[in-house]
Amino acid sequence: MTQTTQDTNVMRALVTRVSGPVLSPARDGYDAERTGLQLLGGHRPAAVVGATDAKDVGAAVAAAADHGLRVAVQASGHGVGVPLDGGVLISTRRLAEVRVDPDRRTAWVAAGAPWARVIAAAAEYGLAPLSGSAPGVGAVPYTLTGGVGLLGRTHGYAADHVRRLDVVTADGRSRRVSAEEEPDLFWAVRGGGGSFGVVTGMEIALFPVDRFYGGSLYFDVDGAPEILDAWREWTATAPEELTSGLTKLVLPDVPGVPEPLRGRHVAQVALAWAGRPERGPAVVEPLRAAGPILMDTLGEIPYAESGGVYAEPDHPHGYRSRNLLVDGLDPAATARLTELTGPGLPFTTVVGLRHLGGALARPPEHPDAVGHRDAAYSVTVLTVGGDDGAEARALRDGAASLFDGHVLGRSLGFSFGPLTDAEVREAFAPEDFHRLSRIRAAHDPHEVVLANHRIPPLV
Numbered sequence: 001m002t003q004t005t006q007d008t009n010v011m012r013a014l015v016t017r018v019s020g021p022v023l024s025p026a027r028d029g030y031d032a033e034r035t036g037l038q039l040l041g042g043h044r045p046a047a048v049v050g051a052t053d054a055k056d057v058g059a060a061v062a063a064a065a066d067h068g069l070r071v072a073v074q075a076s077g078h079g080v081g082v083p084l085d086g087g088v089l090i091s092t093r094r095l096a097e098v099r100v101d102p103d104r105r106t107a108w109v110a111a112g113a114p115w116a117r118v119i120a121a122a123a124e125y126g127l128a129p130l131s132g133s134a135p136g137v138g139a140v141p142y143t144l145t146g147g148v149g150l151l152g153r154t155h156g157y158a159a160d161h162v163r164r165l166d167v168v169t170a171d172g173r174s175r176r177v178s179a180e181e182e183p184d185l186f187w188a189v190r191g192g193g194g195s196f197g198v199v200t201g202m203e204i205a206l207f208p209v210d211r212f213y214g215g216s217l218y219f220d221v222d223g224a225p226e227i228l229d230a231w232r233e234w235t236a237t238a239p240e241e242l243t244s245g246l247t248k249l250v251l252p253d254v255p256g257v258p259e260p261l262r263g264r265h266v267a268q269v270a271l272a273w274a275g276r277p278e279r280g281p282a283v284v285e286p287l288r289a290a291g292p293i294l295m296d297t298l299g300e301i302p303y304a305e306s307g308g309v310y311a312e313p314d315h316p317h318g319y320r321s322r323n324l325l326v327d328g329l330d331p332a333a334t335a336r337l338t339e340l341t342g343p344g345l346p347f348t349t350v351v352g353l354r355h356l357g358g359a360l361a362r363p364p365e366h367p368d369a370v371g372h373r374d375a376a377y378s379v380t381v382l383t384v385g386g387d388d389g390a391e392a393r394a395l396r397d398g399a400a401s402l403f404d405g406h407v408l409g410r411s412l413g414f415s416f417g418p419l420t421d422a423e424v425r426e427a428f429a430p431e432d433f434h435r436l437s438r439i440r441a442a443h444d445p446h447e448v449v450l451a452n453h454r455i456p457p458l459v
């Protein structure tokens with residue numbers, strides 16, 4: 001059978017079985033539906049299914065499997081690194097329902113809901129989810145790779161607080177997945193990524209956080225070239241109520257960038273203090289001496305406004321990254337990293353550090369597949385640009401090599417771009433990777449599901 005006949009056949013099957021839109025490349029709306037926030041290497045499927053419920057997801061997976069095609073899933077498309085070429089793309093944007101149960105302090109979150117919706121729904125009851133720096137990111141995809149949030153050091157990974165999921169496996173069946181039902185899948189999908197089926201929704205715990213002290217201090221790196229080390233030193237004795245990250249970049253001198261930061265080499269220390277808000281300023285005080293402060297957004301804020309802590313841009317662009325989970329930050333390495341990623345590069349380069357430890361280091365009540373809990377910091381070097389040329393790749397590799405001797409592994413969530421099997425393996429303890437591969441073999445031996453971070457089935 002030719003590819004065209006196969007594509008026509010699967011389109012016919014999808015149109016009869018799915019109630020949401022089914023779009024071929026010739027149809028209006030195809031490009032809008034397949035394109036996410038990441039513009040490098042987008043999906044080019046034979047068909048896009050705009051799923052409207054779990055039945056649509058099941059039908060799309062079954063139709064693809066019946067025709068020997070692969071399936072990929074996309075929520076907001078920040079994370080796509082492995083594009084689907086042919087096959088069926090399931091767009092989950094219409095699955096955006098969020099239901100909060102204030103008595104049980106839980107939320108049911110459908111596959112395509114961005115964190116912003118969960119945050120807003122939970123805030124009505126003075127509750128908060130374990131969301132991350134960007135509220136536009138999909139809550140489900142974020143959680144599948146662990147999820148290091150604003151309150152991470154206080155409460156742990158987002159994946160640690162998932163109570164139950166609904167997952168459509170490669171056979172098209174919808175399964176209830178919890179500690180009691182399908183315990184292997186429950187362990188694997190919480191941290192192991194999207195290789196095990198299509199999650200149509202998840203129940204997560206919420207936390208009684210109505211307001212908190214947080215925001216960002218923006219330092220001038222030219223006046224404080226050792227700012228990365230000053231932040232490391234400050235975090236070394238930080239209590240678990242404090243979760244922070246440092247983002248360093250050279251900002252363009254353009255309208256849209258806050259005036260004090262335009263054209264400057266900036267280190268943004270973003271933080272959330274989960275203790276009593278009035279104690280927050282004293283905790284931050286020692287850091288203020290680290291260098292000249294260009295802008296200060298710290299203050300007591302409602303969790304509903306937590307997207308302002310990192311205030312990350314959320315427009316479509318192309319980016320690639322290299323991530324490392326390390327046992328410590330050597331001052332010589334951070335000094336060299338600051339030089340290497342400073343002004344004069346032909347592309348924007350963003351260094352993203354996250355302080356780990358605290359509750360992130362403790363195993364959850366129900367073990368999950370999140371790897372390297374002993375990591376002290378996450379280091380991401382991200383380059384922005386249309387074609388991801390050799391110079392950008394060499395810079396990321398050169399930056400990563402500065403941490404030789406301290407690397408425990410990598411975080412999949414902060415890895416943007418395709419990874420080799422060996423690189424995906426580095427996200428997990430060897431025995432956990434082996435277990436993930438066995439679970440993949442049990443549920444998807446023919447690899448119907450094309451995940452962003454492939455867990456190969458054990459052969």
Ligand SMILES: Cc1cc2nc3c(=O)[nH]c(=O)nc-3n(C[C@H](O)[C@H](O)[C@H](O)COP(=O)(O)OP(=O)(O)OC[C@H]3O[C@@H](n4cnc5c(N)ncnc54)[C@H](O)[C@@H]3O)c2cc1C
Pocket residue numbers: 036072073074075076077078079080081092111131132133134137138139140141142143144146147148149150193194195197198199200312413414450451452453
């Ligand atoms: C600006 C920005 C800020 C970020 N901040 C944080 C942060 O603070 N903490 C953190 O931990 N991470 C963070 N991340 C990483 C982010 O959580 C992941 O990139 C996440 O996958 C992006 O969500 P998305 O909705 O864009 O996913 P998509 O790009 O839509 O999906 C990514 C992949 O997830 C899988 N997937 C998606 N939906 C499903 C589903 N329903 N079932 C099964 N598999 C599925 C697929 O393999 C898919 O290719 C950030 C990313 C960006 C771009």
